[in-house]
Structures are given as C-alpha cells and as structure tokens.
Amino acid sequence: MLDHLEFTAPEARRIAGATSDWELVIGLEVHAQVSSRAKLFSGASTVFGAEPNSNVAFVDAAMPGMLPVLNEYCVEQAVRTGLGLKAAINLFSAFDRKNYFYPDLPQGYQISQLYHPIVGEGEIIVDIAPGVARRVRIERIHLEQDAGKSIHDMDPNMSFVDFNRTGVALMEIVSRPDIRSAEEAAAYVSKLRQIMRYLGTCDGNMQNGNLRADVNVSVCKPGAYERYQETQDFSHLGTRCEIKNMNSLRFIQQAIEYEARRQIALIEDGKQVVQETRLYDPDRGETRSMRSKEEAHDYRYFPDPDLLPLEIEQAWVDSINATMPELPDAKKARFVRDLGLSEYDAVVLTAEVENADFFEAVANGRDGKMAANWVINELFGRLNKQGMGVGESPVSADQLGGVIDLIAKGEISGKIAKDLFDILWTEGGDPAQIVEARGMKQVTDLGEIEAAVDRIIAENPAQVEKAKANPKLAGWFVGQVLKATGGKANPAAVNELVAQKLGQ
Template identity: 80%
Template structure:
C-alpha cells in the first residue's frame, strides 16, 4: 500500500526550563471538492453568490427531503486518494454526526466515521533544508460542509448563510508524523499542490476552500520513539486542536505558540486539558473554544437515508489511468530531460500552469536550461513587478518567450539585446522577430564589419595595445569599445575572436 519505507522524522526541539521538549503534530485538512454541485443535492457551489441563494430543500433540512449522492464528488475523492498513493475502499458508508449549531439546519452532518472511502496513503514532503520525508495519511473521508454564521453585520443580531451547507469536503487525516511548524506548512503546500494538479480542489485558502485543524502536543525526547513501538498515543502527551486555520504563516505561528503554552503548563506542574482552541491573529495566541469532543459525544450512527457506497475496481482503474503527471514525477522528468537543478525544477512544478508554460517555451527554444532561467528570473520577476500577476495573466505567450530564446540561439540577437526585446514584447504584445527586424536590433555577425571596427579602435589606442599584449586580460577593454561602437549589436563571440587575432594573443 505504501511504496516508501517510513522513517521517523527529525523533531523540532524547544528548550524549556526543565529540559528539552519535542513537538508532535497531526493535521485534519478539509479540502472543498471541485464540483459544480453539492455532495447530496444539485445546488450550486459558486463562491460569492448572494446569501442563501445556493440552497436546496435538502441543504435546508426540509422534512422528507432525501440526499442523493453526487457521483462526481465520489470520483474526485477517489482521484485524490490515488494521487496520494492511498488504498481505495470499494465499499464505504455514510454516518450522521449529531450536534446542534445554527448553521447546521439538519441537526447533523453526514460524514464517514467508520468506513471511509479512502484508506492509508502518503505524502512526500520537501523541506527547506533540502531533505524530504514521508507523512503518512490515515484516511480520507467525504462529508458535507456546514453553513456560515455571521456576527459582524449588526451587534444585536447574528445571521446565517447556508450557501456552503452541503458542499462536498474531503477530510484528509494525517498520522502524528509532523514534527515542527515549518514541516506543517510544507505538508499543506504539498497537499495543495497535488490536489491542484489532480483538479480535485482549487486550494483557495482565502475563500475557505482549504483549511486545516491542527492537533498539537509536546513530549520529552524519546517518547515519540516509544509511541512508534507501541502505537500508544499516551506517550505523545495531551493534544489540543487548533480549528479552521487557513494561512500557512498563521499555522506556523499558532503551532509555535500552542507548543510553548503547553510546555509552560507542564513545567509548572499543571495538566494540559484536551480541548479545541482558536488562533487569535491580532494577539498571536490561541484561546480556548470548547472541550475536545470524542466520537461518542456526537452520537454517530449509520445514515439511514443512504445505502453503503459500493464502487467497482474497474472504475477505480479507469480513474487511475486518467491521472495527470503529478508534481514529484514532473520534477524528476524536468531534472532528467532538461538538465535542470532540483531548485529550478521545484519552482517550475509548483503550479501546473507554470510547468506547462515552461514546457512550451522549451519546445520552441530547444534549450531547457535557458528556458528555465528566463521563465524563473525574467518572466516571474516581471510579473511580480507588474502587480504580482500570475503566469496565466502573463501578457507574453510561451511562443513569444521561446521565440526570443530562439533568436539568441541562432545568433540574431545577444543576451543583452534579448532583454530589450523581452520588455518590448511584454508591454506591446509584438512578435520578437518583428521587433528585432523593425527596430534594427539584429546582431552584427559580419566579420568584415567587426574587423573594421576593431582596426579603428586599435589604430586610435596604441598604448592600450601594448598593455594588452603584455597582459592578455586587458583585451576585454577592446571588446567593450567595439560593443559600444556598434551599439551593443556586434556578436560578442565574434568580437573576442577578432580582437585576439588582431592583437596576436
């Protein structure tokens, strides 16, 4: 089921007054399924609609309304599981999670506690120090989202928007394998990247389409290894859950604060209470929300309105065959096929759109390394200057950028001239070849013209000639003068060859 051998991750250590402590982190990531309709109704999932306009009778909990499973949402969950190298359960079932809240009109949430659709999987997480490790996935289950309570429109009133009610979520539950704040953020980044490649979740954290509940505990060095041997969670310390985190930066801040809070309690001889907490962004601290519920608190029982979900292995195989090339495989191919560094390949494969853009540029230019360099340094830099635009908003097409690099390869323009051509093409949309032709930017490769320029400069500077003949490194001065005389249009390689020949170097 798992292709990679699991290795104990290196923990982040925090020094306390009575000794060192280690962090243990598990995450429950709620990813909104990319689907036009909700999990059990045909209501729209469009973001930004008028409050309570995307609500069916099923979503509103009207009596007698029965849920009908959205097959596409099931397919998206299976696709996600396959992308995470997870086991797909051909038989799963839905349960009712019972609790009261104003934005939950049915009085229960339909979820999958006992028989999830996806079993154990794994995510290879790359860290900033150049290392990578596996975070194990325990399960992925499908469930419906709740609505949204709004408290800031009128101090005396609270409002409820049911547009999100019934929207399909995938809850991705990790093992407690994450050992530090940076690792937690890297894990979310990798999950988001994989799901965006698969097209199963857009990963938009600002809209709430990807959010995480972060479980944090602390333990003494050596306790995690005991947990690994015994699978006894008591070795890991009492955990607290930080709810609804939707920012990489705030996830790291919340974990760091919560870990230090727990350490301070334990070193004072107090107990850590298992509870659900919220992170206050303004104060940079977590605060208690409610005591942590267990499964029995929700009175789970099989949903009587839905039969067990049974899928065919052939259907799963067809989905697997349709999977796109995933980030790790694409990165490895970029390194092997184009000779890119790990860093450049990582940057280009971070988003599917950037990877596709680069490949089109490389196909036109015929030079993978040069294409990567120009996309990362020139194009990305220019897009950032231009209001931090995304690659999909680039005014320069891959064919245009590839055309500039092709002109460099053929010797029609130099790298320096290419930067001018790039700026003109970026701002005007004109084709590179046309720019070079009409603007008189074509590189001078005529040896006779270059020789004439070199002869003129040599004749006018006899003292400099003598110095260069004594110290060949000074020949660069003549190259610079020729480039200046030709407006930077002379072929640098040809100039160097002619200067060396004329000076007898």
C-alpha cells in the first residue's frame, strides 16, 4: 500500500541554497495530442513529418464559409482519458472561441472549452519513492485545436508557417498546484504519459511535440500551502510564472529549478515577482520573459456559434468504460501479488505497455520470477545496449519462453541458456530444435558427471588438500568440472558430488 507523501523539507530551499525557508508550488497544464488519424474539426490527416502545408483542409486554413464538424472519435478518446484518471465525465460540454492573433493561427481564434469542459475533476497517484506516492488532483480536461508551427531557421530574413498541425485535437489536462518539486513534476508528466499510452489515447511522443507541458511555478513561505489547502485561496501561494511548451522531462526539471532560484532571489532582494509567461532556453539553462501573463478576459472567450453544445449519454460513457484496459498501477499490483515479483521488477516491467505485454506472454504458465529475470536482465539489457525497443527484439516472447521451458525441464543449464539466447538473437530458430541439433542438452547422467569429478580430483591433489582445509575452495572443482563438460553438466549434481568426494 502506498502512503501519500506529506510535505516536509522545502524543495525550493534545497535547490536555491537560500538563507530563508521557501516552499515550491507547481501546477501543470499538459497538452496531449489525441491519437486520431483525423483532426478535431476536419478530416485532414494528422500524420507527422508530412510536407509542410500538405495536411490542411479548408476549415483548418480558415477559408470563408467553412464550418467545423466535430470528430466523435476525439471526444471518445478524451472520455477514455478522463476515465483512466478517475475523473468525472461531463455529459454536457461546449466549445468556446479563444481570441488572439498570431501568424500560425489562421482563424484568429482557437476553438477550446473554457466554461464547460468535457472532463471534470480526477486524480493521479505519482510514485515519489519506494512505498511513497503523492496524490495530484486533476482540475479538468478539455478538448481544443492545436495551432500551426512558425519556422524561423530556414532563412535569416523571413519566417515561414506550416499549418499541418493546425486543428489537430489536443487534450489539455490541468492539474491543481499539488506538485512540490522539480522531480515530482517530471514524475507526474511521466505517469500521465504512461497512463495515456496504456489507454491508447496519446502516443506521448514529446520529441514530435505530441505531449507538451506549460509549467506554473511559484514560491511561498512555509505553511502557505497548507493555508491554501484549507481556503483554496491562490493568493497564499505567491505570484506564479508560466513556462511554456516544455517537451522534455529533463528540461522541465531544469526550468523549474532555475525559475525557483530566480523568484527566491527577487523576493530576498526586496523585489516583486511579475506574473508572466516565460520560455526556457536549454542552451543557457535559464528562463526568459516571453510576455505578460494573460487572464481569461484577455482572450475575449465566447461560445463558438458554429458548434452546438455537446451532449453525450451515460450509456455511451459506460460502454467506453467497459472496454478500459488494465492500467499500470493495477497491472503492477497484480504482478507483485500473483506472480511473486518484487516491487522494483514490477515497476520496470509495467513502465511501457509494450514491455508489460511482452513479459506477460513470456510468463504465461511459467515461473514469474524466472521470466522477469530473463526479460529484464537478458532481453532488456541487450535491447538497451543496442538502442532498440521491445518491438524490435530479434527474440520473440515465444522463443524466450521456450528457453525458460528448457531450463525448467532441466534440459539446459543457466550458462547454456545464455549461449542459446545469443544464438536466437543472431540466427533465430526454435530453441528446442537448436539445443537438439547442436548437442547443447545438459548432462544429467550421474555416472558421467561422477567420472568427470573423480578425474579432476585425481589430477589436482594439492588443490584437494587446500579445499579440505578451506571448504570455500570447493567451488574451484565445480568450475573445472563444468569447463571439462563444456558447461553441460548439471550444476546442482556437480556441487553435490564435489561436496561428497571432498568429505564436506
């Protein structure tokens, strides 16, 4: 059972080396691209990497007279995400226009959901340390369309705009300010990404911009967060600054740590923190001002006149809920409970849904601990060394399971199994057939093993005397016997016979 973590040592003080005590308070707005082949209000493709401005429908380009048509699948994916975050699903929601001008926004407004989001309050349990977790509350999830992309590095004298992303469906997942450190912020985004990948609602590819975070950071004196919890009055938390468009877990941590130091230094110098939007420069390791922080009224929100309010039925929500997959926390608990895995191994194996599926295929009907050992140490170790994912593994789950079966039957030893794994990795094939064809079966004939033990003992009388004086040296004879038999002798039988022959 995980315990919810209570705040103790203020993180901001640790990272800033300040002379006074400070607490760090963080809230995140995560923009997750919906896994949909079509955009939110048009049938244009969402494929990444297409030629600039090749995936743009008339409505995306804001051509006169073009009206948006809501993509039902994107709504379903938002509902599925909400259910995965234990959130309330709003049967009534509506779209609003968020008005601002920017070259990559052809309509002059973004269609979003301010007043009536599709998903209400939920929560995520974020692992902080072994056996310790923090509950982060979700305030809301709303659907909105993405903007295009401004490109400034193709020509020093001009900028370009690619509208391929314009209109792509985003889920904006807004947390409460419950996160208390840079490490927790990264862990929160990582956990959110993991859940959505299990659900299939967002691929979580941060490099392609499919998952981005706006990070709100403020610092306050000890006890202020507790007063906020009691009153829900944000004024207790200090002036916040928003760091926009973070698409790296490492950069999220670095930006928060820098911003905390900057705000603490300002306050301790008798200056004020200005509420503003900032950008993080990873090359210089610092945040810099982008613009003053806008409030809702600055965007002149009003209901979108081209879209009717969205009303969904509870029966439809229930049908989606009935198809929900097993999520990472439940899967991890099952691996520990039913397969006897350690907490650490269960965490490693459930980190990615593909890894968990591969492991379950290997462990099916087999010893769970042995399967976990082979998947984590041998398979993942080799994959990591070669920069490959489990989907690229040359060794299939069936092949690896076959190796474990041969070990369990006593037909091969652990050492032979590793040699067999190497053959499967480079050449493929059926494990049992390879063992048979190459004479790799373990020697279990006690007479044959005893003859080898007797020969090694007879050839090494001096080592025998040493082993009798120091029983720990018996392992030398075991190694020699295994070497003499090409690693095929049953190690347990060798150990037992060596001990008998040496009178141990």
